[in-house]
Amino acid sequence: MARHEDTYDDRYGTEFLQRPAPDDRLPRQGMPAVDAMRLLGEELVLDGIPMRNLATFVTTWMEPEAQRVIAENLHRNYIDHAEYPQTALIEQRCIRMLADLFHAPGPTTGTRTQGSSEAIMLGALSLKWKWRQRREAARQSTDRPNLVFGGDVHVVWEKFCRYFDVEPRIIPLRPDRLTIGPDDVEPHVDENTIGVAAVLGTTFTGHADDIAGINDLLVRLRDERGLDVPLHVDGASGGFVWPFLYPDTKWDFRLEQVRSINVSGHKYGLVYPGIGWLVFRTTDDLAEDLVFYENYLGKRDATFTLNFSTNASMVLAQYYNLVRYGHAGYQAIMRTMQANAAELAERIVAAGDFELVGEPGAEQLPLVAFRLAGEHAYDEFDVAGQLAGEHGWMLPAYSLPPNAQDVTVLRALVKQTLSRSLADTLADDLAHACTTLDAKGGLHERERRRVKSGTGY
Known part of the structure; x- marks a missing residue:
């Protein structure tokens, strides 16, 4: 072919x-x-700007030194322990540090995962396998396992139940109760319950289930009825928050029925996606049947993941953060985010258009969940659309799960990248968006009238 x-x-x-x-x-x-x-x-360029993305819990900024660690290790395969033994050692260091942060009573085990979704799948599988072992030892049926959790969980819990043939016993929320406690859980627990899942920092409002109360219920059921039901804590968002903002609150392995905890390193662990962690209370809480031993590339390794090959950079970035910030650094960062969230919440409410959602004064992730107060010619979805179109903020609007689906919420995540100055700007932009909508009506008013008149889709 001739050269053009x-x-x-x-x-x-x-x-x-x-x-x-x-x-x-x-x-x-x-x-x-x-x-x-x-x-x-x-x-x-058509994507949103990550720094203005108030919807995602995922980390959108890391230090230049951390970015260098990531870039220089993207080619390093996490799973090749024989070739990269120091990487495997660093993973175990992270697990031990997290186990200590979560007050594990002694030597334990865990694994790095792609994120909390994989960690939850693995943790729930271990619950099912351990339940089956107990039932088989007692010569009882193993064909009807169930798992109890609230409507405030991430969708991955329902995915697990569907994928692995477990009955989901989902506790509905209420407009005046957006988390769950022991009274909600008790009617659903029986001899076929493989475990109860409780959330530390829901994605909807940032609050926590009554984990201590649920633990006390499970202790009582064990002592009075012989039902030894373990508790798994979904700390995807809160696992890196509560130890630093609410260190005296017992939600972790200080509670005796808490057998496993998952946490997302790529959320408040301050690492880019994707990195998650699963930590067990003791080595006995991991079902041995789920561990595979394989001789690969010259070394016999134990593997306990749903994924296999992936780069090691996020494990190393997590270790970088742990040693870079230490306890004092993480605490300072969380307190800064908490202070900016409190200031943002105060500014939003003071403007008069909104009210906060959730229990006032309760422990919470650094976020603001709010909704329109009073009567308006527009709704929360209109506010989100106006704010995005006029100011570029990505602020999610969504309805809560059953039976609180009539409650619509706006939510602003406050992370490292949302400074006090930007929080003030966001509050001003929200007020301006409402002023604009007051003047022109909702962005989707024509569709709303059609639906109300019965001529809609």
Whole structure:
């Protein structure tokens, strides 16, 4: 094939701007590296700005030194313990540090995961396997396992039940009660219950289930009825918050029925996605049947994950954060976020358009959950749309789970990147969005009228 003649597009790297992005098939020929990089940049400019994303719990900023650690270890395969023994050692250091932070009573075990979803799947599988062992030892049926949790959990809990044939016993929420406690749990527990899951920091309002109360209930059921039902704490968001903001609150292994805890390193653990952790109270709480021993690349290893090959960079980034910040550093960061969340909440309420959602004064993640107060010609979804279109903030609006689905909430995550100055700006922008909507009505008023008149979809 003859070489095509030199053009200005070739010379200055702009030819890709005149073509549609490759879509449904591999292009016959490639393009210069700088063009490929610029093509991606042009595509991604349509995404939201992560620093303005108040919806995600996931970390959107790390220090330059941490970014360097990540970049220099993306090629290192976490699972190859024979080739990268120090990486495996660092993973175990992280697990021991977390076990100590969660007050494990002695030597224990755990694993790194892609995130809390994988950690929850593994933790719940261990609950099922341990329940089955107990039932088989007692020569009782193992064909009807159930798992008890509230409507305030992440969808992964329902996924586990569907994928692994466990009956979900979901406790509905109420408009005046957006977490669960022992009185809610007790009617659902029986001899087929593999465990109870409680949430430390819900994604809906940031509050915690009454974990201590549920633990006391399970202790009583064990002592009075012989039902030894373990408690798993879903600390995906709260596991890196409560130890530093509410250190005297007992939610972890200080409670005797808490057998396992998951936490997301890529949320308030301050690491980019994806990294999660699963920690057991003792080594006996991990069902041995779930551990596989394999001789791979010259070393016999135990593996306890749903995934296999992945880069080691986020494990190393987690260790970087743990040694970089230490207890005092994490506490200072959490207190800063908490203070900015309190200031933002005060400003939002003072403007007069909104009221906070959830129990006033309760322990909470650094976030603000709020809804419109009084009558308005628009709703929370309109506010979110106006705020995004006019000011670029990504503020989620959503309805709560059954039986609180009539409550619609706006939620602002307050993370390291939301400074006091930006929190003040957000409060001002919210007030301005409401002023604009007061003048023009809701963004979706035509659709709302059609639905109310019965002529909607």
